[in-house]
Amino acid sequence: MSAPVLISGTSRRVGRALALHLAESGFSVLAVNRRSLAASHPCIEQVEADLCRHDEREALIGFIRSRYQGLRGIIHNASAWLDDDLASLEQMYRLHIEAPFYLNLELGELLLNEPRADIIHICDESASRGSKNHIAYAATKAALLNMSLSFAERYAPSVRVNAISPGLLLFKEGSDAAYQQQALAKAALRFEPGAAPLLEAVDYLLQASYSTGSNIVVNGGRHLKQSI
Numbered sequence: 001m002s003a004p005v006l007i008s009g010t011s012r013r014v015g016r017a018l019a020l021h022l023a024e025s026g027f028s029v030l031a032v033n034r035r036s037l038a039a040s041h042p043c044i045e046q047v048e049a050d051l052c053r054h055d056e057r058e059a060l061i062g063f064i065r066s067r068y069q070g071l072r073g074i075i076h077n078a079s080a081w082l083d084d085d086l087a088s089l090e091q092m093y094r095l096h097i098e099a100p101f102y103l104n105l106e107l108g109e110l111l112l113n114e115p116r117a118d119i120i121h122i123c124d125e126s127a128s129r130g131s132k133n134h135i136a137y138a139a140t141k142a143a144l145l146n147m148s149l150s151f152a153e154r155y156a157p158s159v160r161v162n163a164i165s166p167g168l169l170l171f172k173e174g175s176d177a178a179y180q181q182q183a184l185a186k187a188a189l190r191f192e193p194g195a196a197p198l199l200e201a202v203d204y205l206l207q208a209s210y211s212t213g214s215n216i217v218v219n220g221g222r223h224l225k226q227s228i
């Protein structure tokens with residue numbers, strides 16, 4: 001198995017589509033999930049870890065170091081989109097900040113062993129403008145965005161570190177028509193794009209020659225309209 005791309009949060013929706021997309025594109029994928037990946041593929045190895053738990057993160061690092069000599073990349077996709085309360089803030093801190101911070105530091109040597117390696121932070125376009133209904137989520141994603149800048153400087157020139165900041169990709173599960181129409185109205189391009197914008201940005205970044213510390217915004221032109 002060639003040096004894999006570690007992707008966190010591949011059990012469903014965007015992360016699952018990303019894991020399958022990269023596997024079908026010829027990458028080896030190490031899928032890290034709290035729950036197992038529904039789909040299987042010969043180029044996907046799965047490992048389960050709750051990235052909010054430090055003991056499980058430490059065990060994951062130990063497994064990876066024992067199994068691989070290098071890593072082609074790390075894509076921090078695992079996330080929780082929760083309400084504004086202290087318990088949710090702590091969970092999103094652990095998932096959006098602590099886990100990427102720790103994994104980037106502890107796996108840096110494996111990335112540096114490879115002729116080409118990339119780290120990609122999946123952020124959110126609300127990181128740069130806030131979100132009145134998801135304050136803690138936007139704040140923790142803003143920290144994740146900021147860390148992409150710091151790690152880009154730390155690991156240059158051997159490892160490229162970039163961010164992707166989506167607007168709408170997939171409606172939240174169980175959302176009603178009124179919510180969906182409100183979400184669509186916030187962008188200039190009024191459709192639910194699915195995972196495609198993120199996959200397109202990942203495809204670019206994994207082969208880009210001159211991008212590090214960059215942030216690719218894929219938000220349907222949401223910044224062009226007044227928020228409703």
Ligand SMILES: NC(=O)C1=CN([C@@H]2O[C@H](COP(=O)(O)OP(=O)(O)OC[C@H]3O[C@@H](n4cnc5c(N)ncnc54)[C@H](OP(=O)(O)O)[C@@H]3O)[C@@H](O)[C@H]2O)C=CC1
Binds near residue numbers: 014033053169
């Ligand atoms: N959907 C959208 O419109 C948008 C999404 N984004 C970002 O894109 C990315 C993918 O979005 P989406 O697919 O909707 O996200 P989801 O919330 O649907 O899925 C998140 C993934 O993270 C995993 N995860 C959650 N908690 C943990 C944990 N403690 N340890 C390990 N894995 C965990 C989930 O696994 P499990 O099944 O075990 O919970 C799941 O696979 C996210 O980073 C999101 O913030 C940004 C803007 C818009």
Ligand SMILES: Nc1nc2c(c(=O)[nH]1)N=C([C@H](O)[C@@H](O)CO)CN2
Binds near residue numbers: 124169173
């Ligand atoms: N981890 C998640 N992050 C986000 C989700 C989600 O379902 N899981 N959904 C959104 C919304 O689609 C938002 O972008 C539009 O209302 C944002 N982040």
